[in-house]
Amino acid sequence: MNKSIKNQEQILRKMGIDALNSMQEKAYMAISNNTEALILSPTGSGKTLAFLLPLLDRLDSNNNETQVLILVPTRELAIQIEQVVRDMGTGYKINAVYGGRSGSKEKIELMHTPTILVGTPGRVADHIRRGRITLNSIKNLVIDEFDKSLEIGFEKEMKEIVSALNSLERKILTSATYKEKVPEFIKFNKPFTLDFLVEDSKALDLYWVNAPKNTLITLVHVLEQFGNKSGIIFCNFKDTLYGVSAYLNEKDIEHANFYGGMEQIDRERSLIQFRNYSQRILLATDLASRGIDIPGIDYIIHYEMPTRQEEFTHRNGRTARMNANGVAICIKGKNDRIPEYAKDIKTKKITNGNGIPKSEWQTLLISGGRRDKISKGDIAGLFMKKGNLNSKEIGLIEIKSDCAFVAVCNSKADEICQKLTNHRLKKKKIRIQKI
Structure with missing residues (x-):
């Protein structure tokens, strides 16, 4: 096992983080010094790093069995945590297991025992029943967003x-709400509780926009206020989302969709395009309101208001994160009723904007990934040496097990696909295409 990164300072440097925030520092101490910890902190505050760092200190590098189990409510959160651990560069093996992907493929992966296993409760329980997970060495349990897992059954x-x-020695629960009590089966005795659920109203500019005629027309006017900034439009239902998406397509407004009925691969690609700015607008249901890490969201638009204040809070939590400022806009149609929790929100008039610019980035799919020993440096090197791109023309690179995604300058995308397809990365002959 290659421990290329051995301490917190090196991990943070590798991840481009100058220092832990206040919550992360206190969580680090709480988890390090207590066998039971409950972390209550808003969406986007950095809980993943907060519980991973102290757990890494406890890992035995001579133990080849699974030592940490992390349960999460959604596949997106499982994938996200898996990627964070890989980005930390510790050398410890991690696998994510979740519904929507091949169980037989996961069976093969679990034969090479991971030190850290993250997954949704349903899929983890299934693997345990089938005897695919060794339990004796699991001394650390994290249930991330435990309230959400309870909520969805x-x-x-x-x-x-x-x-x-x-064999548990340490149990950690996290939540972004006060909604659920810790269930009895956790068998908490006297957990150390960290409560950071204090809203920073100064960072979030929240207001209503009235739609005098058509909410879709008003939506476009709102989007025009933000130009090329990144934001999420929230709808309550898939049918509404379909209608909004069709209208945006009609107006030639680029966007990505994200909702529960999508195929997993399409959901992942939507998030990748949104993260790398190939798409500046994400049209989503409440699936995107929590549990996924997308930094740099400038605004939120509530095309439909959620029925519960809790979901309203989670949606707004996607912006104004980590001391950054953000805007949340609620669109009110002529016949819409204002929820009780939103009656004190101010109303603001907006004017017509100057259109919505196209993204300057394009996402390319490369037919090679981690299993081919391909790294981000390999891809960047190929694109610069053989593709004649400079560093400013290459954006975010994400490596998956069997493929990779790269954002490149839009004007160079077709040329790169033609020029570099059938080149070799390591020993793999690759294909490159736009998505």
Whole structure:
């Protein structure tokens, strides 16, 4: 096992982080010094790093069995945590297991035992029943966003998993709300509780915009206020999302969609395009309101207001994160009723803008990934040496198991596809295409 990164300072430097925030520092101490910890902190405050760093200190590099189990409510959060651990460069093996992907493929991956296993409760419980996960060495359990897992019906599976873990020494629960009490099956005795659920109203500019005629027309006017900034439009239902998406397509407004009924591969690609700025607008249901890490979101638009204040808070939490400023706009149609929780929000008039610019970035798909030993440096080197791009023409690079995604300057995308397809990266002959 290659421990290329051995301490917190090196990990943070590798991730481009100058220092931990206040919550992360206190969580580090709480988890390091207590066997039970409950972390209550808003979406986007950095909880993942907060619980990973102290757990890494506890790993035994001579133990080849699974030592940490992380349960999460959604596949997106599982993928995100897996990527964070890889980005930390610790050398410890991690695998993510979740519904929507091949169980037989996961079976093969689990034969090469990961030190850290992250997954949704349903899929983890299934692998445990089939004897694919060694439980004796799992001493650290994290249930991230435990309230969300309870809300969507994973209580039975979580109870089954926790009862099967007989060697636990440390239990950590996180949540972004006060909604759910810690369930009895966790068997918390006297957990150390960190509560950071204090809203920073100064960072968020929140207001209503009235739609005098058509909410879709008003939506476009709102989008024009933000130009090429990045934002999320929230809808309550898929049918509404389909209608909004069709209208944006009609107006030639670029956007990506993200909702529960999409195929997993399409959901992942939407998030990749949004993260690398190939798409500046993400049209989503509440699936995107929590549990996914997308930095740099400038604004939120509530095309439809959620029925519950809790979801309203989670949506707004996607912007104004980590001491940054953000804007949340609620669109009110002529016949829309203002929810009780939103009656004190001010109203603002907007004027017509100057259109919505196209993104300057294009996402390319490369047919090679981690299993081919391909690194970000390999891709950047190929694109610069053989593709004649400079560093400013290459954006975010994301490496997956069997493929990679690269954002490049829009004007160079077609040329790169033609010029570099069938080149070799390491020993892999690659294909490159736009998505």
